[in-house]
Amino acid sequence: MxxxxxxxxxxxxxxxxxxxxxxxxxxxxxxxxxxxxxxxxxxxxxxxxxxxxxxxxxxxxxxxxxxxxxxxxxxxxxxNLVKVPQGAQNVVKLLTKNGYLLGLVTNRVRLGVKHFFRIFGHQHDFDAIVTFEDVRRPKPDPEPVLLALTQLGIKPQEAVYIGDSASDMEAARTAGVYFIAFNNPGLSCKLNVNNFTKLPGMIKNLL
CATH class of the missing domain: 1.10.150 (DNA polymerase; domain 1)
Structure with a gap:
């Protein structure tokens, strides 16, 4: 689950x-x-x-x-040059409402994450945040993903990571979590989505 x-x-x-x-x-x-x-x-x-x-x-x-x-x-x-994909904020809110724990796993530094929240909002909806400065080995190493799981108290098979790069996919694979590629059909993975509104249903089907 x-x-x-x-x-x-x-x-x-x-x-x-x-x-x-x-x-x-x-x-x-x-x-x-x-x-x-x-x-x-x-x-x-x-x-x-x-x-x-x-x-x-x-x-x-x-x-x-x-x-x-x-x-x-x-x-x-x-x-002013940053764009938020259509539906992203609403889906984050919906996932929280549905009882999921949410986390960020990024190669951004902490200042960069602060910039992100200034644009995106919803900081209180994220239960775990792992940045470049929090690990010794950033993605594609699994350490950031595993640290987020530790912060959440979740087993790998109970989590899914949504990313858009080969390093995201490799980090998810070696950490043992599910992976959904976002807006990158070039990644050779089973699950690929280009629209945030499709995410809740896709995640539900992983049960």
């Missing part, structure tokens, strides 16, 4: 592609580096801030990456 539903943030609960690109361009320039090439932004919203900083600055030295990391709060996040 499914008792808990875990969500990725970027690409699922919000469409942050344009916002993240503008934010990282501003951050990298603020840190004194040249503008990153366009090719680095294609999958940037699936990566952690640390990974993006390393790739976009070309740095491998941890101290230099950390210097830029510590500037994350100095650059204004373009909230």
């Amino acid at each position: 499914i008792k808990a539903i875990l969500f990725d943030i970027d690409g699922v609960l919000i469409d942050s592609r344009l916002a993240n690109e503008k934010f990282y361009r501003g951050l990298i320039r603020h840190a004194g580096y040249p503008d990153p090439p366009e090719t680095l932004f294609a999958d940037s919203f699936h990566r952690s801030a640390w990974d993006n900083i390393a790739r976009m600055t070309g740095e491998t030295d941890e101290a230099k990456i950390r210097r830029v990391w510590e500037m994350l709060g100095q650059v204004t996040y373009p909230f």
Whole structure:
């Protein structure tokens, strides 16, 4: 029986592609580096801030990456460019009303999750939140998913993770939870949905 539903943030609960690109361009320039090439932004919203900083600055030295990391709060996040998929907020509310425990499992840092709630709201509906800073090994490692399960007091077979990337799918698989791909038919998994209104029924069918 499914008792808990875990969500990725970027690409699922919000469409942050344009916002993240503008934010990282501003951050990298603020840190004194040249503008990153366009090719680095294609999958940037699936990566952690640390990974993006390393790739976009070309740095491998941890101290230099950390210097830029510590500037994350100095650059204004373009909230106006973030879009919330139709039905997402209503479905979150419905799932809570139906008695499910909800969690967030994301490679965002805590500041990024704070930004998310400023846009999405419903912070009180989420019973567990796991960020990049809460684990030693981020997705695709199963550690973030397993930590969320521990916070919720739920067994792997009682949970489903909804994500949009290969790293989400791998984290779910190795953690032993069900996985539903959101808006990414390219992922080779059994369950794929492109509309939030279909999620409650799909989850119910996992019982």
